[in-house]
Amino acid sequence: MIDLIVIPLLQIVFVLTGVLIVVMYLVLLERKIQAWVQVRFGPMRVGPHGILQPVADVLKLFVKEDITPVKADKWIYTAAPIIVLVPALIAFAVIPFGSSVSLFGKKISLAIADVNVGLLYIVAVASLGVYGIILGGWSSNSKYPLLASLRASAQLVSYEVAVTLTFVSVILSAGTLSMVGIVNAQYNSGVWFLFVQPVAFVIYMIGGLAETNRSPFDLPEAESELVGGFHTEYSGMRFALFFLAEYTNMIIVSSVATTLFFGGWLPPFPNLKALAFLYYVPSWIWFTLKTFLILYLFLWIRATLPRYRYDQLMRVGWKVLIPLALANIVVTGVVKVLLGR
């Protein structure tokens, strides 16, 4: 009973709260890092160095008027932000935040569910979010959101292919679809898969940027072209849900990258005896550290690069990334057969 219901429920509550708090502060972190890159201070007013800014932002979004355009399709308009956010949140179910901890004499795994098709689950769930974006843009019954949501759907679908193909090569290396299994496979092989699958990692990161609508692929919300993008008509909490989903997706992409390529909760060079002392650091700290490093990469890229154009983005996706990912799978397979493993 306790193992079946209470602990998973507690885990879910814990993870969801944690994710939402991280999202709030990720927004602040993004603003701060961008500001530092751009020789500014960033938020400074609310709290010392603006550390209470997220609280103020959330409060503001709560009390804002919630506008539904007269000509909008009301049900779909309301449902769209939820359709975007929910898949982003439930994807966390299979992410292993650490190996396991002992609490009150119980050994608790830090993954809510160690599903044996964990990676497949993430792919499946992550691809649902795009429906919300399409529906949100369409139901607003406005031109800019419509254009943006069409862009978004084309972009997300095509980059999903490339990202999923990189998963295949990781699965080939690990021999399992389970997220925990993939981390264990990295433990067994002694190196992070970053060094086994560097090409897959690069493709995954580019695809990840595109899938989360981050710069330089932030076309669906290119403010200089399409005003606010697909959420132009949204305000208040509904807008906040879109916003939340974007940052949650960023965390998902970083956590998956950590799990697949950076050895999840493992310290660097997990098999090296000389570095065994690194195991004294709790596993979830390693995980958080790596995830935030990748998140930092996201923010850094946003502060540096201009934006791609729609057709160029599609060209990069279909003519460069997907063939490269396919070639990577073939090479991985051939090497695996030759090594006889």
Next chain:
Amino acid sequence: MPAEPTAPQPMFDTDELVINMGPQHPATHGVLRVVLKLDGEKVIDADVVIGYLHRGVEKLSEHRDYNQIVMLTDRLDYCASAAANLVYCEAVEKLLSLEVPRRARYLRTVLAELQRIASHLVWVGSHAMDIGAVTVFLYALRERELVLDLFEEFCGARMTYNAMRVGGLPQDIPPGWDKRVLAFCAVMDEKIAEYETLLTHNRIWLDRTRGVGVISGREAVAIGLSGPPLRASGVRRDVRKDEPYAAYSEFEFDVPLGANGDTYDRYLVRIEEFWQSTRIIRQAIEGLPEGPVLAKVPRMIKPPAGETYHANESPKGEIGFFIVSDGTSTRPYRCRVRPPSFCNLQALPRLVRGHLVADVVAVIGTIDIVLGEVDR
């Protein structure tokens, strides 16, 4: 009674999407309105609607005396007030056949080139921001701040300078100002290199600007382009060289030319102009002659009857003033501005046709318009 069967309607049809970009749009640099006709993302046609910032500067000029009009010229291209001040004052001086002291001409050149740097900084910033590189914008405005500080020191204003008078300058430079201008030039040279690191060889930047908004030299001339957009198409036309004014004939500088006439070439031309501007400023400050900065001008300026047209190379292009004096009044009979932004804006529909929506903002950025000057 059942209705008469009608001819079957096609279930789907295609239609052009007309979207309204501006006047409240983040990328239209103020109050420009562009009505775009789209086929999917492709621009079929663009219609530019202007006039949201019309203040009737030309008509107002007919009711001001000659020195008061300098204030109105500030409000034409508010990113480059000094350039408009200069051309207006020179036009009136031409009408009066007035000789301006050499020191004033040198200082005017320095001010005009500082202004060119400031204006190009706004351009590189907003252009890059439209294409998504927000950081460049903040870097550029950081350096623009330095130029504004110099102007503030010289004339007290940071935006609408009112920095020149018919016959010269209202006052001499404050002590040490020339040193600070040289120091600024040193800073600027470093910073231009910084923008170039961020943009010039950036793959995404190249993809976004190369081959976008191409216009040939012949077409550019026909449409009336001037300034950097014209030179990027390979036409050698720079008023500073062709009809030297202020003290430009005494300095050495190059006129950068482009070859392809695309957005990237316009970018390169303007970046090169940064270097040329600091070069001119250095020469002018080092050779700065002593003497008065204002010629002997009567309190009430009453030019003899006649008309004149005088053009300068403003940061945006060829800015000209056509002034008619009836010989009896202290006010111009007619004062007509040839605004470079307005003429360059004519090229917009031609430049964006066939491109994507994203290119529209890139092209609006590249022709570098200021609506205050377009609408006057």
